[in-house]
Each structure stands twice: as structure tokens, then as C-alpha cells.
Amino acid sequence: MASQNGQQRPHQEVGHKSLLQSDALYQYILDTSVLPREPECMKELRQITANHPMYIMSISVDDGQFLNMLLKLTRAKKTMEIGVYTGYSLLATALALPDDGKARIPILAMDINRKYYEVGLPTIQKAGVAHKIDFREGPALPVLDQLLQDETNHGSFDFVFVDADKENYVNYHRRLLDLVKVGGLIAYDNTLWGGAVAAPPDAPLPGYLRHYLDFVLQLNQELAADPRIEICQLPVGDGVTLCRRIR
Numbered sequence: 001m002a003s004q005n006g007q008q009r010p011h012q013e014v015g016h017k018s019l020l021q022s023d024a025l026y027q028y029i030l031d032t033s034v035l036p037r038e039p040e041c042m043k044e045l046r047q048i049t050a051n052h053p054m055y056i057m058s059i060s061v062d063d064g065q066f067l068n069m070l071l072k073l074t075r076a077k078k079t080m081e082i083g084v085y086t087g088y089s090l091l092a093t094a095l096a097l098p099d100d101g102k103a104r105i106p107i108l109a110m111d112i113n114r115k116y117y118e119v120g121l122p123t124i125q126k127a128g129v130a131h132k133i134d135f136r137e138g139p140a141l142p143v144l145d146q147l148l149q150d151e152t153n154h155g156s157f158d159f160v161f162v163d164a165d166k167e168n169y170v171n172y173h174r175r176l177l178d179l180v181k182v183g184g185l186i187a188y189d190n191t192l193w194g195g196a197v198a199a200p201p202d203a204p205l206p207g208y209l210r211h212y213l214d215f216v217l218q219l220n221q222e223l224a225a226d227p228r229i230e231i232c233q234l235p236v237g238d239g240v241t242l243c244r245r246i247r
């Protein structure tokens with residue numbers, strides 16, 4: 001198969017194609033494998049979030065299912081989330097993590113806006129997992145800097161989910177690599193940025209996509225070139241890049 005300019009791209013030479021070529025196929029995945037298995041509490045939170053003016057910020061339901069499975073597979077015990085909003089990804093995380101009672105709070109969750117978190121908090125409480133969450137209101141970067149000042153925090157996190165201000169993703173990465181353990185994971189959300197990462201330079205993009213595109217492109221380049229991690233770019237939700245610290 002040839003591309004528009006007549007030249008074959010490397011993935012076309014070997015016949016690789018993305019399967020997700022239509023909304024109907026995405027809907028099939030949701031209807032068959034995702035929505036029927038969504039826990040009731042997550043469904044409730046998703047419906048509450050759908051009525052919130054900023055609902056577009058929530059991760060997708062398949063992204064939530066993926067996150068929940070990933071945390072179980074990796075047996076993560078200590079995690080961090082940057083960018084909580086109403087808490088859909090946070091609830092997916094809290095449901096997956098083991099319950100150590102009062103001995104240890106496994107999730108450090110940060111958002112600049114506690115009001116968003118409070119929209120979902122009653123559902124998180126009803127689900128019986130609120131005690132797993134240490135929520136901090138405020139910008140995440142100073143919290144990371146504070147954590148780094150204490151040696152005992154270095155290499156202590158099993159998993160970090162980053163879904164916040166795109167302009168700081170690179171700054172988060174530079175700090176998180178010291179906080180996550182060797183063998184631990186950092187997952188960056190929105191790394192395909194609505195498809196804009198592969199759009200022609202003059203493509204007419206919605207304003208917010210255009211505004212943050214360079215930050216996402218810079219992150220993707222830095223991750224691809226970073227020898228301290230192994231990476232895997234997944235076309236789940238808006239694109240998730242998994243980074244496994246290897247040194």
C-alpha cells in the first residue's frame with residue numbers, strides 16, 4: 001500500500017495497520033468488553049461527571065479499565081496521580097490497590113482544584129476506598145520537589161499516572177524518574193492528543209489542541225530518547241505512554 005505521496009511508510013511495507021478505523025469498532029469494544037464489566041461505582045461516577053461542565057477532561061471508560069487491570073497486573077502498592085478532576089481514574093486506581101487499612105495510604109493524588117474532586121468524592125466514599133487516597137490540593141510540581149528532598153521517597157513509587165497540565169509533563173518526567181522505583185511505571189495520558197501529533201502542520205485544529213500540541217510533541221520526543229526507561233505507546237483512550245524505569 002502506498003501513502004498519498006506515493007511512498008511506502010515503514011509500517012505499510014510490512015502490512016501493519018491500526019485496527020481502529022471507525023467509531024463503530026470503538027463502540028463495539030465498549031459495548032462488548034468494557035461497559036458490561038464497568039463496576040457500578042465507576043458507572044455512577046461517569047454519569048455524575050457527564051453532567052459536569054468540564055466532563056471532556058475525564059479519561060475514557062476503556063482507559064479506566066486498562067488502568068485498573070495494569071495496576072492489578074503490576075501489583076502496585078504505592079502510587080501517585082497528577083490530575084484528579086472528578087476522580088474516574090482515581091477510582092479505577094483505588095479499586096485495584098490492596099487495602100492496608102490505616103497502616104498506609106497507597107495513593108497520593110493531586111489537583112489544583114479540590115472542587116472537582118468533591119464532585120466525585122461521595123461516590124468514592126460510597127465505594128469504600130476513600131481511605132486509600134491522600135488528596136492534596138495545589139500544583140503538583142512543588143509537591144514533587146518537596147518529596148525529592150527526602151531520600152526515603154526516592155525510588156519508592158510503584159506507579160504514577162500523569163493526566164494534568166500538558167505544559168509541565170516534561171518537568172514532571174524529570175522529577176518522577178527519581179521518585180518511581182526501578183521496574184516501576186509512569187503512565188502519561190493524552191500522548192496522541194486527539195490525533196494532532198500526526199496532523200500536517202497546517203491542519204485546522206481546535207484551539208486547545210493547537211495550543212498544547214508542542215508540549216505533547218516535546219514529551220513524546222523526550223520519552224522516546226530517554227535511556228533510563230523502556231516505553232510503550234498505547235492507542236488507548238487519547239493515547240497512553242507507559243514508561244518503565246530501568247535504571
Ligand SMILES: C[S@@+](CC[C@H](N)C(=O)[O-])C[C@H]1O[C@@H](n2cnc3c(N)ncnc32)[C@H](O)[C@@H]1O
Pocket residue numbers: 057058059082083084085086087088089090110111112113116138139140141163164165168
Ligand atoms: C484531564 S483532567 C484529569 C482527569 C482525571 N484523570 C480523570 O480521570 O477524570 C486534568 C486535571 O489536572 C488538574 N491540573 C491542572 N494543572 C495542574 C497542576 N499544575 N497540578 C495538579 N493538577 C493540575 C486540573 O484541575 C484537572 O482537574
